[in-house]
Amino acid sequence: MSPAASSGPAVPATGTAEPLPHGARLLKGERNWWFLGPGGVARLRDRHVTADGALHADAERRLHESGMFTPGTIRSYALTVLTSTHCNLGCGYCFQNTAQDQSGGSRPPRIAQTRLTSETITEILGFTERQMAAAGLDKLRILLFGGEPLLNPRGCLELLERAAEIAPTSAWMISNATLLTPSLARRLSDLGLTSVQVTFDGDRADHDRIRIGRADGGATFDKIVGNIAKASEAAPLQWTLRVNVSQETFHGVDALVDRLAGALDPARCTLYFARIGDVGVGYNNSLLHTGELPAAFARWQRRALDLGFNVSRPGADKSCATCGHTDGRYGAVVSADGTLASCWETAGKPDWEVGTVADGYRPGEETRDRWIACQDLYRYDEDVRTLARFRDSVDTALLDHLQETGRL
Template identity: 30%
Template sequence: MGIKLSRYNLEVPDDGGVFLFNTYRGTSVRLSAEQMALMKEVAGRMGADGADAGEWSAVVGFLVENGFAVPGDADELAMAVEKYDTTVSDASSLSLVIAPSLKCNMKCYYCYEDKSSEGALDAEDLDSLLAFISSRLTANGTLGITWFGGEPLLSKPFITRAADEIRRICDAMGVRYAFRMVSNGYFLDAATAAELAACGITSVQVTFDGSRQEHNRVRRSSLDHRPGEPSFDRIVENIRSASRHLRILVRVNVSRINIDQVDTLLEQLAAAQLQDHISNVYFYPVFNFNVSDESTNYVPKEKIHFTMTDFARMERNLIDMATGRGFKVFVPLIFEAGYLGCYASVSNGFVIDHRGRILKCDHELGGGGAAQTTIRDFTGIEDDDELRKWSAKRPESNPSCRDCVFLPLCYAHCPHSNLALPDQPPRCPSYKYNWKDVFPIYLRDRTPA
């Protein structure tokens, strides 16, 4: 039978050497060019004839143990698909995005949510929320909750009370939990951060939209008593004080409008000495999405949005800007074994909106959507057409995904975009186009020599 090198190996160049990275197992090792050549030679000798490893047994053992080599008759595509199916059907892990309200104190031009949508989860909904969560938890399993919005801190009393109650349920069932929040940071003062930490929330993502000038133009206050008030300096100071209680992750939204200001933003954050207050920085392109006009979704506007390939060409430079200013960059979850690219793919992953509807994706917030049911009249998740459209999304169904070395990392990436535009090519992540440039940054910190 012999062995063969895995189809999911990537050779990532790095300063005269190379990282061997396996996208299926998530394993990596840094080798010299000579060591890489030796590994290929040894694997070739152990090929179809199945010759005895002899003096190279240690090398062969290392290759097989770490997934860089597999049995000669292994069907690796089937293995990757089986891994996907096993993970998406794992009922022991519950992933939730909860948006208690879509109200927000900002009015960003690119926001896809309908903030005029009325309703909010309140004290009367708490028992329903707890009952739903309890029904989907497994003893000794895991629970991950992202508190979302709108601006979730406008619903702080509900969130803190709900988080405390959810923790009690988890503790009673032996469930490991992780709570995080996505916030614009405007209300994230020291006292609020302490409240969030006290109820089990450990991290908050805060977004900037370019330098102080551009951020203040985009993220302008919509509060009646503070119309158009700048937010940049207040958020910077909040990050400084909140970081004593929470991990702060900063996302920088990138568009054609603000790309020339990103380095100025990082300079301003560095001048505020936030390097030790921000746990990680990452960059992401603003994309075209609107719940009220589905015909334009995911189609870039020429003067505003970058295509993912355009963004990919700039990403390494953006990362270098951040590290050059002393900030740590976020290591993508793709390097964690078992990552599937999106919680919406997982059978036990849901979004709960401001009206108590149970959805599959946060891109459905504020739109018509198609709820499974609501927490207010929940009796169970039905296997209906709406649920089946998500489970029927097969990562291997598109030939370009099926044959891609990145299949075990992204599994066709964003399921919502692929469902919305089924006849279009998959919208691949940026690393599909720039992995030789960006992967060494992440692999250097996690790979044995």
């Protein structure tokens, strides 16, 4: 039994054993078993696992003693702030849409437009100080979110600058990067921004048909790639490149991975692939988590690694620091008008507020039905076990490949 790497209960690899505690997972690889716990990843032999896919008592005891079942300590308060609820793109699958564009264009109806102001920043930071004191946390990690956060660059800059006055602050941002200039990247980086997540909808032709300008339906792929490249020259930012996978993008992903490697510095980019889910706004993704999809995910991950990209290591299941605690103990999601949501997916949506930064969270009996955690709103045509098998298959293939290539 050897440690290999650090990193709701998973369905056991055999389908018969009881789920492991603390979100730990046990996967059957080609040559060994993989244990994924909150304290890291360990490679196990057959002798450590029973015939029905459970840990032998001695192996489980040794994993406990080595800290593999021990969750990491939360050290920073996770604050998500929507600096603008408006977006300059018209993606049909966005969970902030309220329906599809019935004309077939690029303007699906969205949540109401609001914009972060100096006054609201004052209230947000006051609320944050109180929450951090209650949780005993002295560091702050901010997510700049939207809509498109860079539709309000002044709000992004002011929030980061003023947040540093209440606690040591670092930040990351989810942006479509169409508005990111080198000078803005440099200023944000100087105020603590360390990384940016950007989405691609398949290779250039598919992306330019799906991820389009809201005002004019214009293409965005080359602009986004160019902006990332220029911002990378101006600031020491890291990039997470999310590749959306659907029936519309599936066949272009292989080419996309190669194209991005030729245009960007793979060493500064983490690539990950995600099937687009249905959040009830009329968008349909007919691509299922069965058939050739698990093998395709494994192939894309291997190619990304071979080209020098980073790929996130599989790990245990763990609660989101922001939405995984119904009292908002370790984080909060704040819309641009100061209303509190439990999760990104409900921010700015009517009838989903769980409080305000001025008054705090409402009593639990009032918010119980509104407290949504990550992925709770997504609808699937497949059952939970099918989704778990897909994830286990992809994660096992990645761990096997990392081991075979000496990357673990």
